[in-house]
Amino acid sequence: MKIASLPADAADGGGSQAVKAQLRLREMIFAGGLPGGARIAEVAISEQLGVSRTPVRTALMRLEQEGLLEALPNGGYAVRTFSERDVADAIELRGTIEGLVARLAAERGAAPVVLREARACLQRIDELLRETALDDAAFARYVTHNERFHALLCELAGSPVLTQQLERVINLPFASPSGFVVVQANSPAARDMLLIAQDQHVQVLDAIEAGEGSRAEALMREHSRIARRNLREALHGTPTAAQRALPGVQLIRRRG
Template sequence: MSATAALPEGQEEGGSQTVKVQLKLREMIFAGELQAGARITELAVVERLGVSRTPIRAALIRLEQEGLLQQLSSGGFAVRTFSENDVADAIELRGTVEGLAVRLAAERGVSESLQAQAAQCLDAIDVLLQALTLDDDAFSSYVHLNAQFHGLLGQLSGSSVLQRELARVGSLPFASPSGFVVVQANTPQARDMLVVAQDQHRQVLDAVARREGARAEAIMREHSRLAQRNLRDAVRRPDLQDNPVVGMRLIRPN
C-alpha cells in the first residue's frame, strides 16, 4: 500500500480515533482504493494512515462486524464481495425492523412534538421535490433528510431496543435508507422514484397518527421493496458498476 495523508492523532487512542479509522477505511473500500478480495493487515494500515495499531485493530474488527471485511485464517482481513441476494436480504431486514417500529408507534401512541418533527422533515423533502430535475446538491440534501426521517422511526416506537437494532441494521453494507439513491441520481426515473418513496413516508406517518399499526407496518415493508428495486436496477446497469459512492464493484449479480 502506498502512503497517504496521516489521520490526526487524538490524545487517546480509544473510541473517537477508532471511529475515524473505521470511516476512512470504509470510504477507501467503497471508492475502490481497497479492492474486493484485497488482503488488509494492521501494519499496512499503520503505514498508510499513520495511526497506531490499537485503533486500527478495533476499526478492522468493527468493519468485520459490519460485514465489509472477513477475517482470514492466515491472518489479517480481506475486503468482502456480496451477492445481490446478500444485499437484498439486508434491505429486507431493515424494512422488517422499521415495520415493527412503526407498528409499535401506532399501537403505543406518539407525542405530538415527535410527530411534528417527523412531519417537518418530510416538509423539507417536499420542497426539494418541487423541482422537475434534481442536481447533485439536491440529491445530497435528500440523502441527509431521508436518513433523518428513517432515524426518527426508532424514536417513534419509543423502544430503545429497536433504536439500537435499527442503527445496527442500517450499518450493514448497502442497507442504509439511501444506499442506492445517489447511484440512481442521473437516471431519468430518479425524481419519480423519490416521489413514490416520499408518498410512502407520508402514508406511514398518517397510519401512525391514526393508530393503524398493521397498515403502518405494511407500508414500511413495501418501502423496502422500492430500495430492492433500486438495487436490481443498479446491478444490471454496467455504467453504474464503477460508481465510487456506493461501491458497486463489491456487488455481484445472482
C-alpha cells in the same frame, strides 16, 4: 495514494484514533482502494494512516462486526464481497424492522413532538420535489432529509431495543435507507421514484397517527422494495455515472 496522517491534536487516546482509522478504512474499501478479497496488511495500513497498529487492529475488528471484513482462518482480515442476495436480504431485514417500528408506534401512540418533527422533515422534502429536476446539491439535501426521517421513524416507537437492532441492520453494507438512492440521481425517472417514496412517507405517518398498526407496517415493508428495485437497476441496468459512483458497488457479485 497515501492518506494524510492524523493531526497531532487528534491523538486524544486510542479510542479516538481507532474510530478515525475505522472511518478511513471504510472509505478506502467503498472507494475501491482495498478491493474485494484483498487481505488487509496491518503494518502497511498502520503506516498509510499514520497511526499505531493498536487502533488499526481495533478498527479492523469493528469493520468485521459491521460485515465489511471477514476474519481469515490463519489470522488477519480480508475485504468481503457480497452476493446480490446478501444485499437484498439486508434491505429486506431493514424493511421488516422498520415495519415493526411503524406498527408499534401506531399501536402504542407516538410522541407528538417527534411526529411534528417528522412532518417538518417531510415538508422540507416536499419543497425539494417541487422542482421539476434535482441538481446534485438538491439531491444531497434529499438524502440528508430522507435519512433524518427514517431516524425519526425509529424514535416514534420509543423502543431502545428496536433502535439498537435497526442501527445494527443499517450498518450492514448497503442496507441504509439511502444506500441505493444515488442510483436515481440524474436518471429520467428520478423525481418520479422520489415522489413515490415521499408519498409512502406521508402515508405511514398518517397511519401511525390514526393508530393503524397493520397498515403502517405494510407500508414500510413496501417502502423497502424501492431500495430493492434500485439494487437491481444498479447491477443489471444500463450503467450510468451515478451507478458507477455508487460507493462499494464493486463489492457486490452480480448474478450470472
